[in-house]
Amino acid sequence: MSFDVFSFEELIAFDQQYIWHPYTAFGSPGSILPVKSASGVRICLEDNRELIDGISSWWSCLHGYNHPLLNQAVTSQLSKMAHVMFAGFTHEPAVTLAKKLVEITPTGLNKVFFSDSGSVAVEVAMKMALQYWISQGQSQRCKFLTIKQGYHGDTLAAMSLCDPHSGMHHLFHQALTHHFFAEAPSAHFDEELNEKNFDHFAQVLKRNKQNIAAVILEPIVQGAGGMKFYAPEYLKRVRELCDEYNLLLIADEIATGFGRTGKLFACEHAGISPDIMCLGKALSAGYITLAATLCNDKVSEGISGGPASIFMHGPTYMANPLACAVANASIDLLLNQNWQSSVQKIEQQLKTELSPCKLIPGVKDVRVLGAIGVIEMEEKIDTQTLMLSIINKGVWLRPFGNIIYLTPPFIISKEDLSHLTTSVCELVREMQPVTGVSAVI
Numbered sequence: 001m002s003f004d005v006f007s008f009e010e011l012i013a014f015d016q017q018y019i020w021h022p023y024t025a026f027g028s029p030g031s032i033l034p035v036k037s038a039s040g041v042r043i044c045l046e047d048n049r050e051l052i053d054g055i056s057s058w059w060s061c062l063h064g065y066n067h068p069l070l071n072q073a074v075t076s077q078l079s080k081m082a083h084v085m086f087a088g089f090t091h092e093p094a095v096t097l098a099k100k101l102v103e104i105t106p107t108g109l110n111k112v113f114f115s116d117s118g119s120v121a122v123e124v125a126m127k128m129a130l131q132y133w134i135s136q137g138q139s140q141r142c143k144f145l146t147i148k149q150g151y152h153g154d155t156l157a158a159m160s161l162c163d164p165h166s167g168m169h170h171l172f173h174q175a176l177t178h179h180f181f182a183e184a185p186s187a188h189f190d191e192e193l194n195e196k197n198f199d200h201f202a203q204v205l206k207r208n209k210q211n212i213a214a215v216i217l218e219p220i221v222q223g224a225g226g227m228k229f230y231a232p233e234y235l236k237r238v239r240e241l242c243d244e245y246n247l248l249l250i251a252d253e254i255a256t257g258f259g260r261t262g263k264l265f266a267c268e269h270a271g272i273s274p275d276i277m278c279l280g281k282a283l284s285a286g287y288i289t290l291a292a293t294l295c296n297d298k299v300s301e302g303i304s305g306g307p308a309s310i311f312m313h314g315p316t317y318m319a320n321p322l323a324c325a326v327a328n329a330s331i332d333l334l335l336n337q338n339w340q341s342s343v344q345k346i347e348q349q350l351k352t353e354l355s356p357c358k359l360i361p362g363v364k365d366v367r368v369l370g371a372i373g374v375i376e377m378e379e380k381i382d383t384q385t386l387m388l389s390i391i392n393k394g395v396w397l398r399p400f401g402n403i404i405y406l407t408p409p410f411i412i413s414k415e416d417l418s419h420l421t422t423s424v425c426e427l428v429r430e431m432q433p434v435t436g437v438s439a440v441i
């Protein structure tokens, strides 16, 4: 049997026999489509159907697929070296990237720790905060304070920060370390802060301040926990409280970083700088997995100056040169163009073209921020059924819970974005006849 030439059907059959896909069960993985290639905003399947990617391969491919400059960065680096361990060695792509990240992230973040995925970047951030307090002789500070409806990844410690009840990891609640959760921010992005709601956060913080190592949250956009956009004033006040009570603040910018919300980093909406920041996803433009955890002098000096000065983390593929090279090229590509204008145009078009959905029965809310468009339904969506309709329309989306969202590559044309928004509006309309109200699992 040849292992390199499969028919379309064989690919699917062997895939289902051997491979686990994200968030699926063996035996009923839903539809799995073999991809042959991808270019620009289009994903080409093995049977030559094309899909317009409306979610940038989970927020990562901000410049689209198969970009000549990014390809060039990888091949040029490949001709020098694909990888070298980072213990005892350094290399130009990593140093350049660290320097760039320090320059473009909020003031004060000036130390960089590279790792291989967003979840690990969150684990590293947590370890930094814990080790900081161990170095200060306050090892009882081993808890984190976060907000409900958050999502920070799938590894064990990251899961412990996801909403313990409504989040996708509630199954593991008993097995996870229990941290402190405040009510999710109730004021939307363009609303005034709800003082009563913020007071809940303040009370949880004040009650437990002696045991808290850090506050961690997704700035402005709560992604996989429900795609909520909250008031920048909330984040500003969190920063103020952390300063007042001498707590570290960790901003998880893994989804929001690199322009997605209309600012280069979502923290900029509130004009704040965290003590620790996590980056991933768009950092390496969807090419090779890479993440980074940045911190300020307070954290790095706090750790280095104490008895536990060695930071105990070191992934095998830390600062992989190929990943760093493509990240450098991606950041240059982003900053050398008027990306703000591209994101604003996407934002405007999403607002105009998704707004008719507000009138469709079963739709709870339609919201847009930067290059993120969200349709929130009243009820849970039958995602398995919806995926078939999505693919038949020649688009690629991954609805979850009661949410259909769009996070297209910034390079998307007006016409392709219209195809996406028209498809979304049709999908939402088509959901109605199925149950009379909306499709429910």
Ligand SMILES: Cc1ncc(COP(=O)(O)O)c(C=O)c1O
Residues within 6 Å of the ligand: 117, 118, 119, 120, 122, 151, 152, 153, 154, 218, 223, 224, 252, 253, 254, 255, 280, 281
């Ligand atoms: C805010 C946030 N943090 C962390 C993660 C985890 O990143 P990764 O999937 O690369 O582990 C994600 C992924 O969706 C995310 O959105």
